[in-house]
Amino acid sequence: MSQPRHNTMLSLSRTTSNTPSPAEKHHQHHPSQQIQSAPLSSPSPGLRVPSNRKTIYDRHLNRSRNSELSRASFAFLFGEMVTYAQRRVTGIQDLEKRLNEQGYPLGLRLLDLLFYRTISSSTSSALSSSSSTSASPPNRPLRILPLLHLIHGPLWRLLFGRAADALEHSVSPETPNEYMITDNDPMVNTYISVPREMSMLNCAAFVAGIIEGVCDGCGFETKVTAHNQPTELWPGRTIFLLRFGDSVMEREKVLERAGVK
Template identity: 30%
Template sequence: MMLSGRPNKHALNIVDRPIPKARGEVPTVSFSAYAYLFGELISYAMDRAASISELEERLDKVGYEVKRKPEVLDILKFIHSTAWPALFGKAADDLQQANAADDEYMISDHDLLVGRYISIPKSYATFVPGSIVAGMVRGMLSAAGFPARREGVRAVSAHAVELAGGGGKGGGGGGGRSSTTILVKFDASVMQRQAALESARRG
């Protein structure tokens, strides 16, 4: 006998239950939808594979792309808010698109860890210790499928930008307080993919 209007969750068919999630997460898709989609994916791959090995390779390629962030802002926000705290103990202070170019973005940190307590001679006044971080960012972008274009010496570069007020050393070799800005210049292929994604989203 049912004592309330709420159905017994154990009485539901398993294909109608949502995929189990970690505590606190909100279910977003039913198991039946997942099973149907995955079944169609396998059928699609089987029709185009000449052997079991090729079928597995096709599925492997799909799986490789599953967790990749497809949009420029997604990967930049990941670096700004997830990778940065893991590397330096806090999120970067700013993330902006350059005013002059759609394919250029800037990640800024007003007190970059690698710029602290660095003592260099006056002849190296323009030296920016944050160049090592530029290399880290370029590596993360490349690994995620967002290559930076090569123009001149570096496609991802570090720059010291003087901040108003305050003393002490920042990201550069000068005596004033400065912020370190990582300038990213994306490859044309990245921007073409981004344009295609935006076009598909608009329908």
């Protein structure tokens, strides 16, 4: 007698599971209410992209050629860079070395940007001119003097909006591989307060790293350092000392005999 009762209960449970409940019928007839009850999805965290789906990497390199950067922004960013480089240093030379290392990769990239903009401007001027003969696009310098003129003029204008103040060659016969670029008022030192115990510190070592990166990018083995040379008129005067390697000086002599300028 117990076995038929068990079968009846199983059949009832199956029938009940297949029959929709009143709540399910209500949701089936009103799908809009089911959509409204769903929670709104929160925006996914990450990099914010503009509505036109374009970033700074889509901008043309010549678009910001004549634009100027806010000095307040530059002062804040460079101050943070100096603070970051100051961590766990053993002395002034170690701090200047870290600033030099920060500027070195920037010099490599600025060299490519400088030549790209120069070639673009020369190409556009050639297309706009009616004459068939046009000047050839500039090449990377092969000798020391054209390289120094590139740094003294175009590179300095690209960075600071003006040319450097002086370009000199060592008069000592013992150091013919030394050249000096002078900046009477380096902008990188304008907003840096140096304590008295670190009076020998020159944060323009960052610019020295940029110069060294440009020289190495052109194939000139160079060591660049920044030195304080204050005067009464220019208390922040800085001299960038460039020491070229022996291989560079040997190549310079060979190119000079070959008549390469």
